[in-house]
Amino acid sequence: MHFLAQRGELDLFFLSGIQMDRHGNINLHVLGDYKAPQMRLPGAYGSAMLYYMAHRVILFRTEHSRRTFVEKVDFVTAAGVTPESVYREGGPTKVVTPKAVLSWDGKAGEWALDAVNPGSTVEDIKANTGFTLRLSPMVQMTPPPTEQEISVLRTVVRPKLERIYPEFARPKIRSDQK
Numbered sequence: 001m002h003f004l005a006q007r008g009e010l011d012l013f014f015l016s017g018i019q020m021d022r023h024g025n026i027n028l029h030v031l032g033d034y035k036a037p038q039m040r041l042p043g044a045y046g047s048a049m050l051y052y053m054a055h056r057v058i059l060f061r062t063e064h065s066r067r068t069f070v071e072k073v074d075f076v077t078a079a080g081v082t083p084e085s086v087y088r089e090g091g092p093t094k095v096v097t098p099k100a101v102l103s104w105d106g107k108a109g110e111w112a113l114d115a116v117n118p119g120s121t122v123e124d125i126k127a128n129t130g131f132t133l134r135l136s137p138m139v140q141m142t143p144p145p146t147e148q149e150i151s152v153l154r155t156v157v158r159p160k161l162e163r164i165y166p167e168f169a170r171p172k173i174r175s176d177q178k
Helices: 002-006 047-053 122-127 147-164
Strands: 012-015 019-021 030-032 037-040 056-060 092-096 100-105 110-116 134-141
Touching: 002 047, 012 047, 100 134, 110 122
Parallel strands: 012 056, 056 092, 110 134
Antiparallel strands: 030 037, 092 100, 100 110
């Protein structure tokens, strides 16, 4: 994958981080002061390079909270914005969370709320984001998955995931199903 990116042949890459800020910076290394951290994390094998070289990067998090979306990351593992003199093939395009989809505004150099996922509201998303979140000109509701998409996820994707990530692929029982 790294060689594809270095040759300019990696179109899309998915990446996450323990912290993300309004300017697209991600942190995968340390929480708190670098010299006396509250927590040191495994880091990022090549993530900074992939963030620069993949044509499009979609960030994701399994939570949407002020703990994740901060005004300024504690440590910049990979920068969202770089000086004009730095060659950059691609960069951030979207962030996907359980609450929303954020889109990258390259001119402003920051995230904007693009879509609200079912069960969330614009106010809820703003309240759970640690920076002032701009709104895209046309914020929309994320459509629910179609029956065909659900079927593919359950019959094709889940069996593949079960072999590699059995705990993750195990069906979850929602509180309203108990």
